Amino acid sequence: MATIAVPQPQDDANFRTCPVTALKVDLAAEKLIIANAVAAVVFLAIGGLFALLLALTRWQAIHLLNPVWFYRILTAHGFDMLVCWIVFFEVAGLYFGSAVMLNARLVQPKIGWAAFILMAGGALMTNIMVMLGEADVMFTAYVPLKAHPLFYLGIVLFAVGALIAVILFFATVITAKRERRYEGSAPLVTYGLIAAAIIAVYTLLSGALAFVPALLWSLDWIPPLDPGYYRNLFWGFGHPAQQINLAAMVAIWYALAAITVGAVPLNEKLSRLAFILYVLFINLGSAHHLLTDPGYSFLWKVTNTSYAMYLAVLGSLIHAFSIPGAVEAAQRRKGYTKSLFEWIRKAPWREPGFSALVISMVLFGWIGGVTGVTIGTEQVNMLAHNTMRLPGHFHATVVSGTTLAFMGLTYYLIPLIFRRELKLKSWASRQPYVFGFGMLLVSIGMIASGLQGVPRRHWDITFASSTFKAFIPSTAEFMLGIMGIGAIIAIVGGVMYLTVVLTSVLTGKRQEARRLTLVMSQENPLVDDAIPANGKEATGKIAPKGTVVLVFGFLMFFVIYYFSNWWLLGRTWMIN
Template sequence: MNPIASINPKDAKLTMAHFYVAFISLFLGATAGLLQVLVRSGKVTLPAGIQYYQVLTVHGVLLALVFTTFFIIGFIFATQSKTCGSYTDGERRWGWIGYWMMTVGVAIAATFILLGEASVLYTMYAPMMAHPMHYIGLTLVVVGSWVCGFVVFHRHARWRKENRGQVTPLLSYMGVMTMIMWLVACLGLATTVLVQIIPWSLGLVPTIDVLISRTLFWYFGHPLVYFWLLPAYMAWYVVVPKVIGGKIFSDALARLSFVLFILFSIPVGFHHQLLEPGIDPFWKYLQVVLTFLVVIPSLMTAFALFATFEMRGRELGATGLLGWWKKMPWKDARFFAPFMGMLFFAAGGAGGLVNASHQLNQVVHNTIWVTGHFHLTVGSAVAMTFFGVAFWIVPSITGRTLTPKVNKLGLIQTWLWTIGMLFMSGAMHTAGLYGAPRRSAFSTYAGNEDTLAWIPYQIAQAVGGTFLFLGALLMVYIFVYLAFYAPKGETEFPVGEVHDQAEKVPAVFENFKLWVAITFALVLFAYTIPFIDMIQNAPPGSPGYTNVIGRQ
């Protein structure tokens, strides 16, 4: 590593190891995504021996799980090292242990996907069953991420001990809250995988209770979305203000929004199960209400960000309601990419309200609308923000420079991704309103007169997928260039300063035990009685009952 790197070279090496896996996954996952949309368009047939759902699983696992998790942990490690100081040798050693656990787990899971033994659409979702080694591999990924999480917790606690009475660095605080959410959310996933799915797939038990398994999965599934999003919020709140030359609107508001995300995003899994029998409507309604409360920290974030933009715009002479728009650094890829991600997230949030509404959900449930929604959130808001982060973090921590040429390529990459997602996600949302199924190959509906209206939208998805694939290729090229070939030099690691007139940060925000306790209280309130009902009314393992499924 170059001696002018912005963080400890040993910490940079650990971060870059995570990024290497992330961007390899981006390339392979994007390739699988391109094959998917081409197959759905009816214009391409996969070679013999490769199945559509196998490709779909590769796409989902590599992009939604591997790319995101590895990038997030690498990003948190780098930002914590920058704002809190270097990790100790012991902390770094545990970071490497977590990394290798995750990497080996990915290799195991990927092996069984490629062998055709795990075409389960990337989820641990009964009654689909994969080879037990697939689940064991993904379990290693999750446990490895927990190890990394405890490294983040330990470094933050050490900073507090060494700097008593001072406000902790905002990026480190946000990293801790992100990993707290991840660990609490994973409890549901770990329970169903270790207690139900792995014994079932090994043949140790003859049946699995699908309703309980899906409920545990969705206890995890919704906060998974915010595990993806919160690191993007870290960049929006702290990095983007520095990139535009402004200051953070409010440190306290940023911390409060992260507290509210933890409280409101975990006990809400039933809104993914609104059409499943076996759950009392009252508890579904309660969790829909809790789901809508997540809008509050989202709107707080939007307010804080656009307040930052307006304050900076006025400093540069902007007037009027939207005068700041002309003052933003649109030719800076570090700003342009995450800003476009913000715009996509606004649209994704609106679609999320549809998904969580009991009545409107019945229109789009299990249609490709839902897939389009995920592509607006994790595929656009999160991915584009991560790309924007990569433009500066890779050269900054490796002692290289973001050249004007690469900055231009970053702008082109952002436009490719934007155009591709407008085509693909727009087509998915529209086709979903016509009833196009969520996960289907062309052959499953080709020739059906009732579904011929979907075909133009599948072609539009293929056009969008092609743009996205080109954007992914360009992003991988930019990453490799910045990591290995860019001129050596110094690149800013942008960490924003809080505005002079911002309110003080209440000490209660650092009371992690309090927020975790309240979260568990909400979880117990939202899930205890429904789980008692499910267990008491669980049918015997008989073929006549639909929610207890035997081995396939």
């Protein structure tokens, strides 16, 4: 557990005191948090527009874009959503988790601004090249597909800026410890961000090994690259980039649980161990992108995707019990002990941070996590990898899980960091449900159409001969329609989020935050009262019995889905 120390008086000119958390907030860090958060939201809006265009194209009844613009928009969408939106927000989170949460000063803010300029400049350069038609190579940019040199240069500049920001985060954490801004271990949220930053270093260096040679090749300065070698290096960047998101998302889950219901981890040491499992094993799951490649031995594939990756999955299972268990314990301490699940019924479901937490965890775990582990086995992967099952998986993880968690945290950064009154609170309370429901339909539509053979990287399912069409049933078009409807609903949720954020930042009253939860006046409360009417709190040791039942149900679903895939696989082999 961390104990925050009070900064020395001579530092007060560079700090402000948050009236809610009583933390000293470094004003230089605050400005960088705001800049990176704003950039993140801008790219979320751009990527969201592209997402709608893509969904309306894969929805066969509409089929909006032609092939050229489909791949062009797909390239920009992947970069803006998987890289720009999430990394900018994560950098803002790193500065918050180091400087603000540790009561510390941000080391060398000018370097932070240099990192921001590199990231913003690189992101703009890459987007411009894509939209000019100079880089229709999709997010993976597999060689021998060649883009304009400025496309690769933009990605490299962005990665360099992100790496500088990560190094600045580490320097701030180390300096905070040396200057005794906190005692003991770093807070659990900061600890999770440290794990994310460690993964980020590996990821960004792997990206450099892939994109720097690609840049030189695009300039004709070096011979053509070996496609298999490039794929290996790229997925050392592409998949671990999402594992940065995973560690950061889980850290935010702990933060949202603490903010909304006052949850404290049941066993903080176990939660920290789960983050260590991420650092040691999560990147090895990158191998599932290479399972169909001929250049790797069976032993290498199985070791990485069936054994090492499962240790990282164990980390996620620990968090899947720890966070709901902490929420249940917090609720039971408030007196909600009448039944096994009263703590769920009486939870603050209209509090956007709480609903975002729960929906993020459910969609990430029950859809994204279960499908990801299943697809990570070689035999299933051979059938599933180039179908829509893969986008369905990572839209459940990155979009439904990570993005929704980041959205939930934003509602608290506005009053705490932007120091603006949160506007449209009723919209904020409904937004996670709208966005989450839309992404549920998107993920199910993609996964179900992929199960029916719909390819993942083709703009059409009527492109092939009549022989091939026979393998794609007519119900596939129905599931693509479900995906398209879900995308529209999710876009509505995204617009609600952007509207709340922009309205609050641009027109919200300038004021200091007064509380963490986003409760309105007593005449029009946004959430239910956190304490029962009798005002009595439960005492003694709290046993999270309800969480045990929920986790057991999740594990049963996991087992049924996993082995049903093997049953379907056996039928496929028998047919062939």
